[in-house]
Amino acid sequence: MAQGKTNAMRKLDAKKVPYESITYDSADGKIDGISVAGKIGRKTEEVYKTLVAQGTSREIFVFVIPVEQELDLKKAAKAAGEKKVEMIPVKDIQKWTGYIRGGCSPIGMKKDYRTFIDSSANQLDSIVVSGGKIGVQIHLAIKELQQITRSEITDLIK
Numbered sequence: 001m002a003q004g005k006t007n008a009m010r011k012l013d014a015k016k017v018p019y020e021s022i023t024y025d026s027a028d029g030k031i032d033g034i035s036v037a038g039k040i041g042r043k044t045e046e047v048y049k050t051l052v053a054q055g056t057s058r059e060i061f062v063f064v065i066p067v068e069q070e071l072d073l074k075k076a077a078k079a080a081g082e083k084k085v086e087m088i089p090v091k092d093i094q095k096w097t098g099y100i101r102g103g104c105s106p107i108g109m110k111k112d113y114r115t116f117i118d119s120s121a122n123q124l125d126s127i128v129v130s131g132g133k134i135g136v137q138i139h140l141a142i143k144e145l146q147q148i149t150r151s152e153i154t155d156l157i158k
Contacts, residue, residue: 006132007098007108012140017148019140022128026135031102033067040128040137044068045120047128047137050104052097052113055082060096062115062149064106064129069118069157079116079154105132106149115151117142122153 005013012019024039037047044067051063051071061080063071077085090101098110106115106129121127121142129145131138146153 006105006136008105008130008132008138009108011108012138012148015148017140017144019138019144021131022137022139023135024137026102031134036137037067037128042128046124046126048117048121050106050130052088052093052104053080053085054088055080055085057082060088060111060113061085062106062109062113062151063118063156064115064121064145064149064151065118065156066120069120071156072158075154075156076116079152079156080114099130099132100134103130103133103136105130105138106145106151107138108132112150115149116156117146117149117151117153118156119153120157 022040033047033049037044047067048064049067053061063076065071094100097104126141128137128139
């Protein structure tokens, strides 16, 4: 089963972080977070999406927010200590992260970018994030995700 491992899973395994891998059928093309939450039988509040943005300094940042919510770019910029942040174009996601849209995990990117998790995560013990490819999600403890991504928890949503 080793071939089925994603970079995110390999990183978690290497650090001995407990997680649950959850797969879903993506053949219908519905890979948005809300659809995925339904397919895996989870509440949308438990499923988070990974967004990648670039600051005015050209530094790349990762933001992890609930799938039903929208990133507040002003709050994101403030958290990152930037004047402004903008989402990177979809065509550039793989170049920066090693992942593709719909399969972008906050764990195991090409580089360890500064990562921020929305403060709504404080209300949960664990969350579900992308497993690193379309059709795969990872369920793990918030504390574990925060530790492995060295992320900060802060208010990020509108």
